[in-house]
Amino acid sequence: MKAPANRNQDLVVTTQNVQRAHHDEVMTPNYAPMEMIPERGEGALLWDTDGNEYLDFAAGIAVSALGHAHPALCKVLSDQANKFWHVSNLFTNKPAIELAQKLCRHTFAERVFFANSGAEANEAAFKLARRYAHDNYSAEKSEIIAFENGFHGRTFFTVSVGGQAKYSDGFGPKPGDITHLPFNDVEALKSQISDKTCAVVLEPIQGEGGVNPANATFLSEARELCNQHDALLIFDEVQTGVGRTGQLYTYQHFDVTPDILSSAKGLGGGFPIGAMLTTKRIADSLAVGTHGSTFGGNPIGCAVAGTLLDIVSAPEFLSAVESKGTDFVAALSKLNQKFDVFSEVRGLGLLIGCELQGPLKDRAGDVVQACAKHGVLILQAGSNVIRLAPPLILSQQQVEEGVQRLQRAIEGLLVEPQKDGRG
Numbered sequence: 001m002k003a004p005a006n007r008n009q010d011l012v013v014t015t016q017n018v019q020r021a022h023h024d025e026v027m028t029p030n031y032a033p034m035e036m037i038p039e040r041g042e043g044a045l046l047w048d049t050d051g052n053e054y055l056d057f058a059a060g061i062a063v064s065a066l067g068h069a070h071p072a073l074c075k076v077l078s079d080q081a082n083k084f085w086h087v088s089n090l091f092t093n094k095p096a097i098e099l100a101q102k103l104c105r106h107t108f109a110e111r112v113f114f115a116n117s118g119a120e121a122n123e124a125a126f127k128l129a130r131r132y133a134h135d136n137y138s139a140e141k142s143e144i145i146a147f148e149n150g151f152h153g154r155t156f157f158t159v160s161v162g163g164q165a166k167y168s169d170g171f172g173p174k175p176g177d178i179t180h181l182p183f184n185d186v187e188a189l190k191s192q193i194s195d196k197t198c199a200v201v202l203e204p205i206q207g208e209g210g211v212n213p214a215n216a217t218f219l220s221e222a223r224e225l226c227n228q229h230d231a232l233l234i235f236d237e238v239q240t241g242v243g244r245t246g247q248l249y250t251y252q253h254f255d256v257t258p259d260i261l262s263s264a265k266g267l268g269g270g271f272p273i274g275a276m277l278t279t280k281r282i283a284d285s286l287a288v289g290t291h292g293s294t295f296g297g298n299p300i301g302c303a304v305a306g307t308l309l310d311i312v313s314a315p316e317f318l319s320a321v322e323s324k325g326t327d328f329v330a331a332l333s334k335l336n337q338k339f340d341v342f343s344e345v346r347g348l349g350l351l352i353g354c355e356l357q358g359p360l361k362d363r364a365g366d367v368v369q370a371c372a373k374h375g376v377l378i379l380q381a382g383s384n385v386i387r388l389a390p391p392l393i394l395s396q397q398q399v400e401e402g403v404q405r406l407q408r409a410i411e412g413l414l415v416e417p418q419k420d421g422r423g
């Protein structure tokens with residue numbers, strides 16, 4: 001048989017001429033990336049292939065905790081790369097053991113499972129909760145209670161637990177026995193939870209769902225109700241963890257300890273790694289062979305995360321995150337006094353959401369685009385909230401400069417005639 005012709009020969013590109021348009025010719029169409037293509041970064045700054053500079057307050061979606069090209073992370077990565085990259089879970093390795101020891105030392109955890117992403121850390125958490133109930137109570141104790149607008153990843157189990165049906169519809173039969181309740185609604189949780197519930201899962205601050213903080217009463221009531229019904233309390237701290245809110249994990253702001261916690265995003269500072277943290281008693285349900293991952297516990301990822309955790313867990317580092325967050329909110333509120341475009345500025349530490357109103361209502365996407373044109377990269381969380389999740393190492397002066405660029409972007413939008421006739 002004749003070898004098939006390469007139909008896409010004209011698409012072979014060199015790094016000199018890569019354009020945004022090439023993306024759509026070779027990638028599945030499930031993303032719509034920005035026009036600019038990042039080329040190089042340093043700290044909170046990023047430069048594109050045309051040499052334009054940006055303050056990166058998106059940080060790869062709350063991932064680049066120490067910014068770009070952090071010297072200590074570059075060093076540990078290349079040191080480990082020169083030793084060995086991968087051995088699989090047929091072997092243990094020193095960076096993985098040391099990282100697990102650090103995570104246990106700094107949190108409630110006694111046992112750690114490593115994965116490669118937030119979704120996988122949650123997949124492990126949900127499977128473990130089901131298995132623990134099965135082993136210790138009964139096979140009927142399988143209900144998972146989750147919350148509207150929650151986000152837990154894109155595997156089919158995690159996206160079905162997530163609280164936005166549009167992300168899991170259209171992919172065939174969904175995993176069953178998952179209940180969604182309104183977030184922060186103690187009464188709804190009280191009336192739904194029962195001895196058939198194996199787990200309650202929530203984000204201490206819903207990230208993708210709009211930067212919605214859980215209130216302290218809701219968290220402590222959820223803890224109490226889980227205790228009453230022998231259900232596990234799972235905190236998805238994929239976005240809120242690793243110093244993002246000014247504590248190593250956000251549960252540490254509250255008087256509430258989960259049974260299982262998932263971590264990813266900032267944990268590797270941009271190197272893919274996820275972790276599920278739990279107690280020894282619960283972990284016992286993951287006996288040999290019950291769960292696994294080829295790349296989980298990869299020595300490069302664990303070495304990078306270990307060094308990152310040493311830096312981020314320092315009390316001075318965490319208190320600096322908290323005070324930069326306070327300054328950030330103050331600067332945004334001042335901007336809002338002038339323009340009155342935010343109905344609320346909320347969040348904790350360096351995870352901040354601004355809910356839009358007036359002429360910017362439901363225009364988060366337009367604000368993100370305008371910001372990029374003015375040299376600051378930000379995120380949206382739904383159509384009506386802009387989200388800021390800058391590298392935790394950004395300077396005070398970069399906070400101010402970033403808010404000034406945001407202000408210029410908003411000024412531009414307010415004078416621009418609206419293309420779509422809304423407002």
Ligand SMILES: *Cc1c(COP(=O)(O)O)cnc(C)c1O
Pocket residue numbers: 116117118119120122151152153154203207208236237238239240264265
């Ligand atoms: C991003 C995110 C996830 C999914 O993480 P991936 O690494 O994309 O799989 C899960 N939960 C929360 C809260 C997140 O923000």
